[in-house]
Amino acid sequence: MNVADLLAQHGIKLSAYAPGQYAVTCPRCSASRLRAHQNTKCLGVKIDEKGACWRCNHCDWSGPEKGNGGNGKAEAIEATYDYVENGEFRFQKVRYPKGREPRFLLRTRDANGGWKWGAKDVPKPLYRIDEIAEAVANGHTILIAEGEKDVDNLWRIGLPATCNFDGAAEPGQKPKWKPAYSETLRGADIVILNDNDAPGYAHADAVARMSVGICKRVRRLDLAPHWPEIPKGGDVSDWLALGHTREQLDALIAAAPDYASRDETPPQQEIYGPWHYHDEQPSPPTRWLIKKLLPETGSGLISGQWGTYKTTTALDLCVSVMGGLPFAGRFVVKRRGGVVYFAPEGAGGLKSRLDAIAKERGITGILPFAWRPNCPPLVAPCALDDLVRLFDQASRDLKARHGVDTVLALVDTIVAAAGYTKAGDDNDTAAAQVIMSRLSELSKRSGALALGVDHFGKLIETGTRGSSVKEGHADVVLATLGERQVNGTITNTRLAIRKLRDGPSGLEIPFTPRDMVIGTDADGEREMRKVLDWSEQEEAAAAADSWPPSLQLLRRILMTTIADVSKEVTPFADGPTVRAVDRELIRAEFCKQYPADGDTKQKAATRRQAFGRAVKLAQSRSLIMVREINDTQLVWFASKEEEPNG
Numbered sequence: 166m167n168v169a170d171l172l173a174q175h176g177i178k179l180s181a182y183a184p185g186q187y188a189v190t191c192p193r194c195s196a197s198r199l200r201a202h203q204n205t206k207c208l209g210v211k212i213d214e215k216g217a218c219w220r221c222n223h224c225d226w227s228g229p230e231k232g233n234g235g236n237g238k239a240e241a242i243e244a245t246y247d248y249v250e251n252g253e254f255r256f257q258k259v260r261y262p263k264g265r266e267p268r269f270l271l272r273t274r275d276a277n278g279g280w281k282w283g284a285k286d287v288p289k290p291l292y293r294i295d296e297i298a299e300a301v302a303n304g305h306t307i308l309i310a311e312g313e314k315d316v317d318n319l320w321r322i323g324l325p326a327t328c329n330f331d332g333a334a335e336p337g338q339k340p341k342w343k344p345a346y347s348e349t350l351r352g353a354d355i356v357i358l359n360d361n362d363a364p365g366y367a368h369a370d371a372v373a374r375m376s377v378g379i380c381k382r383v384r385r386l387d388l389a390p391h392w393p394e395i396p397k398g399g400d401v402s403d404w405l406a407l408g409h410t411r412e413q414l415d416a417l418i419a420a421a422p423d424y425a426s427r428d429e430t431p432p433q434q435e436i437y438g439p440w441h442y443h444d445e446q447p448s449p450p451t452r453w454l455i456k457k458l459l460p461e462t463g464s465g466l467i468s469g470q471w472g473t474y475k476t477t478t479a480l481d482l483c484v485s486v487m488g489g490l491p492f493a494g495r496f497v498v499k500r501r502g503g504v505v506y507f508a509p510e511g512a513g514g515l516k517s518r519l520d521a522i523a524k525e526r527g528i529t530g531i532l533p534f535a536w537r538p539n540c541p542p543l544v545a546p547c548a549l550d551d552l553v554r555l556f557d558q559a560s561r562d563l564k565a566r567h568g569v570d571t572v573l574a575l576v577d578t579i580v581a582a583a584g585y586t587k588a589g590d591d592n593d594t595a596a597a598q599v600i601m602s603r604l605s606e607l608s609k610r611s612g613a614l615a616l617g618v619d620h621f622g623k624l625i626e627t628g629t630r631g632s633s634v635k636e637g638h639a640d641v642v643l644a645t646l647g648e649r650q651v652n653g654t655i656t657n658t659r660l661a662i663r664k665l666r667d668g669p670s671g672l673e674i675p676f677t678p679r680d681m682v683i684g685t686d687a688d689g690e691r692e693m694r695k696v697l698d699w700s701e702q703e704e705a706a707a708a709a710d711s712w713p714p715s716l717q718l719l720r721r722i723l724m725t726t727i728a729d730v731s732k733e734v735t736p737f738a739d740g741p742t743v744r745a746v747d748r749e750l751i752r753a754e755f756c757k758q759y760p761a762d763g764d765t766k767q768k769a770a771t772r773r774q775a776f777g778r779a780v781k782l783a784q785s786r787s788l789i790m791v792r793e794i795n796d797t798q799l800v801w802f803a804s805k806e807e808e809p810n811g
Contacts, residue, residue: 169182169281170282172210172219173270173283175219179210187210187211189206190203190208191226193224193226193266207221208222208226241262242260244314245257245258245260246313249295250290256271257272257273293316296320306325306354307353308356308358309328310328311359311369315402318405324411335363336545336584340368347376350379354380355382358400358401359385359387366546369547373385382423386417387547389551390558454486455482455486456496460614460667461614464605464638465641466618467479467618467644468620468621468642470647471621475618475620476618477522479616483504486501486504486573487501488501500572502570503563503573504534504572505536505573505613506575507536507574508536510581518694533566533567533571541555543584543603544583571611574613574615575616576615578618578620579635580619597634601634601638636663637729641662641665643661646660647659660674663725676699677697679696715778719751719776719789726751726754727746731801734794737792743790743801745800746799747797747798748800749798756776787803
């Protein structure tokens with residue numbers, strides 16, 4: 166193997182291959198670096214009479230591997246795929262085993278019939294295009310997969326299939342499918358299959374979007390709804406490897422839904438809806454799922470620290486809704502019905518946990534509860550349609566089985582369901598907004614309340630993990646809180662109404678987790694699951710509350726305002742990022758709620774003085790922090806150890 170071949174196999178491209186020192190971008194790390202550094206030539210390459218070697222100054226990747234020098238043996242090739250058009254060979258795609266980067270390379274024939282790496286100026290047709298053209302002419306349905314392996318496996322069972330040579334792009338990036346590919350399939354009936362990950366969903370949506378109006382019919386086939394255990398990245402080859410048959414796939418193809426183009430621009434009235442005008446009619450009362458706790462529809466979050474029983478709280482809410490029982494012994498259920506639960510995290514023990522809570526609440530029999538261990542990636546372009554379709558399927562089944570409407574949908578957890586593809590995505594404002602809009606739209610289309618279970622950040626005062634957009638767009642935010650001890654146990658557990666658009670916020674309800682016996686295992690030992698005990702709330706609240714009564718109003722207002730209109734700041738160099746609010750916003754709301762007697766001037770003076778005393782007392786007890794930043798006085802809760810009840 167010559168030096169050029171060796172470097173090309175590892176994705177290293179040079180302008181020349183004469184002996185000397187070279188500096189180029191790194192195929193391992195450059196593409197994933199910050200935009201300003203993506204073109205930095207961080208990889209040093211040395212070519213001499215012994216061959217070639219290299220090392221990256223950023224990620225420390227070096228090579229070649231021992232025994233694979235400039236004149237060493239070539240790496241094992243896993244598979245090759247020839248791209249032929251009109252009977253003429255164009256290029257070959259080479260696939261290497263997993264773990265080798267880059268895994269895929271292109272090569273063409275040189276003048277002597279050997280191989281040369283790269284195919285820059287060679288036409289890039291669809292895979293097996295000559296066979297596809299014949300299949301289209303004969304009126305066959307054409308399947309579009311993401312990779313050549315899938316295409317070949319589909320042809321092996323007699324189904325015409327194709328793909329583009331360069332696979333799927335990441336969500337938000339330019340699609341790798343081109344309009345010219347769709348034009349090649351003009352007049353065909355196509356069915357698009359996606360890999361079960363965010364790039365796969367984005368790629369399938371791009372293919373469908375570019376093919377509508379060109380192909381005779383465009384359909385999407387997502388295997389996830391038909392394969393509950395589908396792994397991340399799972400594809401049709403994996404599905405066939407499990408023993409599924411051509412006949413089973415034919416049935417799924419026949420039922421695949423037609424794609425609705427997202428390029429069609431509806432009238433403005435349809436996009437935004439009509440104006441509403443004020444009149445003399447009384448405003449309708451707030452409609453509740455659970456009165457003073459959860460609205461009937463909308464989107465929300467159940468967030469909390471690790472180990473504070475977020476999922477147990479969510480299931481307790483579900484049992485109240487399904488059984489019509491007051492939640493926490495005090496919040497009345499106003500709309501009883503079924504529950505749909507997407508559980509990409511922790512689905513294995515979900516049923517036993519639900520059984521324990523139902524048993525503790527005195528409910529027996531079959532509950533109108535449907536769950537699945539996966540969820541369409543929420544950031545994927547087609548996520549909403551897939552969410553609604555899966556919800557509707559479960560809702561119809563629950564209606565047929567139990568005769569009830571489905572009134573609540575949960576996604577547990579947001580991080581597991583999001584479909585993030587790289588580190589830091591959970592802090593992306595745009596991604597957070599997309600996720601919350603998916604929950605809101607699911608609620609609008611289904612008529613049910615849509616809640617996501619999410620984690621708190623490292624510091625309690627920052628609230629829900631990642632971007633603050635999540636809480637800002639939510640109609641309701643419940644938070645499970647507790648104090649972590651040195652031995653890892655959680656004490657002072659409680660549920661806080663962190664935000665509620667049409668009701669009071671700041672209320673905290675203490676609870677005590679305890680074990681419930683649900684049966685015995687194969688060894689005859691008792692199996693236990695956690696349930697929540699909401700009794701003795703007043704005593705627990707009084708014992709746990711570190712804020713004196715004179716500061717309770719300030720605390721409630723600060724908590725509510727932080728959840729709704731806070732901004733993230735780093736007030737001290739090398740200090741933590743906190744969520745802070747303008748002191749004037751706190752003062753204005755405090756004065757509205759603080760009781761005072763006398764005329765207008767006297768009331769204003771009393772409230773102003775009360776607010777000043779409350780702030781000074783809270784500061785003196787290290788319960789809050791106040792600092793002027795950019796001519797604005799900001800207020801936030803103190804450090805985690807000093808954080809007052811949430």
